[in-house]
Amino acid sequence: MELQLEAVTKSYKSKQVLKGISLTMGAGVYGLLGPNGAGKTTLIRILADVLRPTNGRVLYDGKDIRTVGDEYRAKIGYLPQDVRFYGDFTGRDYLEYSAALKGMEKARAKKRIEELARSVGLWDDLKRKCAAYSGGMQRRLGIAQALLDDPEILILDEPTSGLDPYERIKFRNIISAYAEDRLVLLSTHIVSDVEHIAARIMMMEYGTIQHIRTGGAYVQMMEGKVWLEEMPAEQLIAYQNRAVISNVRAKGGRMEVRIISDTKPVPDAVQAVPTLEDAYLYLFNYLPERAGR
Numbered sequence: 341m342e343l344q345l346e347a348v349t350k351s352y353k354s355k356q357v358l359k360g361i362s363l364t365m366g367a368g369v370y371g372l373l374g375p376n377g378a379g380k381t382t383l384i385r386i387l388a389d390v391l392r393p394t395n396g397r398v399l400y401d402g403k404d405i406r407t408v409g410d411e412y413r414a415k416i417g418y419l420p421q422d423v424r425f426y427g428d429f430t431g432r433d434y435l436e437y438s439a440a441l442k443g444m445e446k447a448r449a450k451k452r453i454e455e456l457a458r459s460v461g462l463w464d465d466l467k468r469k470c471a472a473y474s475g476g477m478q479r480r481l482g483i484a485q486a487l488l489d490d491p492e493i494l495i496l497d498e499p500t501s502g503l504d505p506y507e508r509i510k511f512r513n514i515i516s517a518y519a520e521d522r523l524v525l526l527s528t529h530i531v532s533d534v535e536h537i538a539a540r541i542m543m544m545e546y547g548t549i550q551h552i553r554t555g556g557a558y559v560q561m562m563e564g565k566v567w568l569e570e571m572p573a574e575q576l577i578a579y580q581n582r583a584v585i586s587n588v589r590a591k592g593g594r595m596e597v598r599i600i601s602d603t604k605p606v607p608d609a610v611q612a613v614p615t616l617e618d619a620y621l622y623l624f625n626y627l628p629e630r631a632g633r
């Protein structure tokens with residue numbers, strides 16, 4: 341199975357928010373990272389076939405998804421970034437209704453609803469109105485909805501927003517087990533959501549996918565660019581306008597500051613083992629010379 345973008349652009353009036361994206365995805369987990377406004381949701385909505393590109397095409401196994409139509413939509417599970425629940429629907433009503441829309445046979449739907457409600461930790465809450473669920477519970481209900489019909493292509497827009505750390509770990513486990521022979525694309529702001537489960541991580545900014553690499557390749561790129569330095573707390577405030585700081589922790593009466601820099605920032609700085617989050621900070625935003633953009 342292959343999903344391919346061919347020079348996809350999207351413009352709103354005169355503003356181009358996707359600038360000619362071409363890429364090919366096969367089975368496996370793809371993580372989509374990028375700052376607010378990068379174009380992640382726009383790209384995801386085009387892949388989910390709820391938004392038309394201005395130019396370019398999306399091909400599923402070589403065929404334009406606009407001509408494949410319903411048959412394509414039947415193969416995808418999609419969790420939008422913003423799902424609102426309202427009315428008197430219980431969690432179970434919502435999942436049954438979603439299953440009916442997907443044309444699932446009743447007995448199979450019942451079985452899948454039980455399986456998924458258990459795996460996302462909502463089994464005991466299915467009788468409650470989903471409008472009254474907490475934010476994290478609503479997100480998990482949305483994840484269950486996307487997985488209902490065992491889609492070949494699973495597209496999740498910020499699935500983990502609002503999930504507590506325990507639910508986040510459970511989510512990662514569900515996704516890595518699921519993705520074996522399927523395509524999963526998920527956007528997130530939480531680097532650790534995709535660090536260990538994504539075969540490929542895409543870094544997106546200004547409507548372009550700037551990098552597609554393995555998590556390991558990003559980490560390798562950061563070798564020799566991450567430093568630890570101790571300083572008094574007062575110094576930190578001034579320092580953060582000059583350097584990219586990826587973390588700070590209290591150590592005795594001083595602060596241990598994690599700094600991203602191509603060269604040794606101060607003589608007594610020591611090298612640290614890099615992470616994907618360091619790479620994210622290095623590649624986006626946060627270099628002082630790019631501040632104020």
Ligand SMILES: Nc1ncnc2c1ncn2[C@@H]1O[C@H](COP(=O)(O)OP(=O)(O)OP(=O)(O)O)[C@@H](O)[C@H]1O
Pocket residue numbers: 352357374375376377378379380381382383421
């Ligand atoms: N319907 C719309 N009309 C006009 N502009 C839009 C519309 N939808 C999105 N945009 C613009 O397109 C750009 C990309 O938005 P998008 O929602 O795809 O970003 P994102 O990467 O998903 O951001 P976030 O991390 O905040 O979810 C933004 O500048 C946004 O304002």
Ligand SMILES: [Mg+2]
Pocket residue numbers: 380381382421497
């Ligand atoms: Mg978004």
